[in-house]
Amino acid sequence: MTAQKLDGAAVAAEIKAELGTRVAALAARGVVPGLGTLLVGDDPASRSYVAGKHRDCAQIGIASIREELPADATQADIEAAVQRLNDDPACTGYIVQLPLPRGIDTHRILELIDPEKDADGLHPTNLGRLVLRVNDPVTSPLPCTPAGIIELLERYDVPLRGADVVVVGRGVTVGRSIGLLLTRREVNATVTLTHTGTVDLAEHTRNADVIIAAAGVPGVVTADIVKPGAVVVDVGVSRELDAVTGKSRIVGDVHPNVWDVASWVSPNPGGVGPMTRAMLLANVVGTAERLAG
Numbered sequence: 001m002t003a004q005k006l007d008g009a010a011v012a013a014e015i016k017a018e019l020g021t022r023v024a025a026l027a028a029r030g031v032v033p034g035l036g037t038l039l040v041g042d043d044p045a046s047r048s049y050v051a052g053k054h055r056d057c058a059q060i061g062i063a064s065i066r067e068e069l070p071a072d073a074t075q076a077d078i079e080a081a082v083q084r085l086n087d088d089p090a091c092t093g094y095i096v097q098l099p100l101p102r103g104i105d106t107h108r109i110l111e112l113i114d115p116e117k118d119a120d121g122l123h124p125t126n127l128g129r130l131v132l133r134v135n136d137p138v139t140s141p142l143p144c145t146p147a148g149i150i151e152l153l154e155r156y157d158v159p160l161r162g163a164d165v166v167v168v169g170r171g172v173t174v175g176r177s178i179g180l181l182l183t184r185r186e187v188n189a190t191v192t193l194t195h196t197g198t199v200d201l202a203e204h205t206r207n208a209d210v211i212i213a214a215a216g217v218p219g220v221v222t223a224d225i226v227k228p229g230a231v232v233v234d235v236g237v238s239r240e241l242d243a244v245t246g247k248s249r250i251v252g253d254v255h256p257n258v259w260d261v262a263s264w265v266s267p268n269p270g271g272v273g274p275m276t277r278a279m280l281l282a283n284v285v286g287t288a289e290r291l292a293g
């Protein structure tokens with residue numbers, strides 16, 4: 001069996017085209033959404049991700065507001081940049097690119113973001129609304145990668161209602177919140193969250209209909225721990241230098257041999273990453289439409 005591809009790049013392109021129509025309608029009313037980004041330091045991967053977000057904005061007519069700080073920026077420098085983005089009327093919503101440099105109080109920074117401008121959906125208020133199930137996708141942006149994963153699965157009609165979903169990894173951008181989205185009544189999946197403290201990962205994954213590999217551990221999900229025919233989503237964004245070209249490349253959490261046993265696999269790159277970016281754009285456009293009335 002060779003798994004079929006959950007083509008995130010193709011689905012993201014469809015979503016961007018849909019959003020472009022909405023941005024044009026806003027422009028006809030004199031409204032131009034703006035995405036802000038705050039990039040601290042010179043991590044090549046973070047720089048590449050932020051550049052991709054702004055390329056997307058340019059493609060569909062969203063304005064870009066960029067804040068960049070050096071790696072030695074202080075907590076106060078970063079807090080001042082967050083406040084500038086909170087106060088900027090051209091900025092509809094923004095993200096603070098993670099991770100921030102060691103020694104910075106990331107949670108304090110995220111809490112300083114105006115929840116109304118939280119394009120990442122990672123502010124405690126918006127995550128709390130998800131917990132309380134009082135979030136409205138228009139007033140409360142959903143966390144981009146979890147929302148992107150579910151959108152990708154639903155666009156390929158992967159059965160989620162009643163499905164056993166195993167999440168590998170408990171990070172802030174995916175593991176901690178995706179279960180909240182998957183267990184909503186609209187989706188009704190059953191979720192197991194595994195992590196570095198899990199004693200026997202295979203005991204859980206071998207029963208999973210869907211595996212979401214978001215541990216940031218290259219190749220952590222291998223064919224021998226996957227139920228034949230399961231659906232596997234690769235969220236990993238680890239990078240290594242290619243032995244031949246010497247260039248930095250993504251090494252996902254899903255081992256290549258999983259394609260021999262799974263029914264569907266998301267490629268990496270080309271799967272969840274573009275979906276993350278598309279959901280970010282959707283959060284910005286949704287906020288702009290709400291503000292425009």
Ligand SMILES: Nc1nc2c(c(=O)[nH]1)N[C@@H](CN(C=O)c1ccc(C(=O)N[C@@H](CCC(=O)O)C(=O)O)cc1)CN2
Nearest residue numbers: 048049095096097098099120173269270271273274276
């Ligand atoms: N503030 C945030 N920081 C980070 C998030 C996040 O959701 N919010 N998630 C990850 C990285 N990430 C978002 O910024 C991200 C990862 C990958 C991609 C992407 O488009 N990947 C492409 C390949 C791009 C490349 O090779 O440079 C793909 O998979 O095809 C976008 C965003 C951590 N930080």
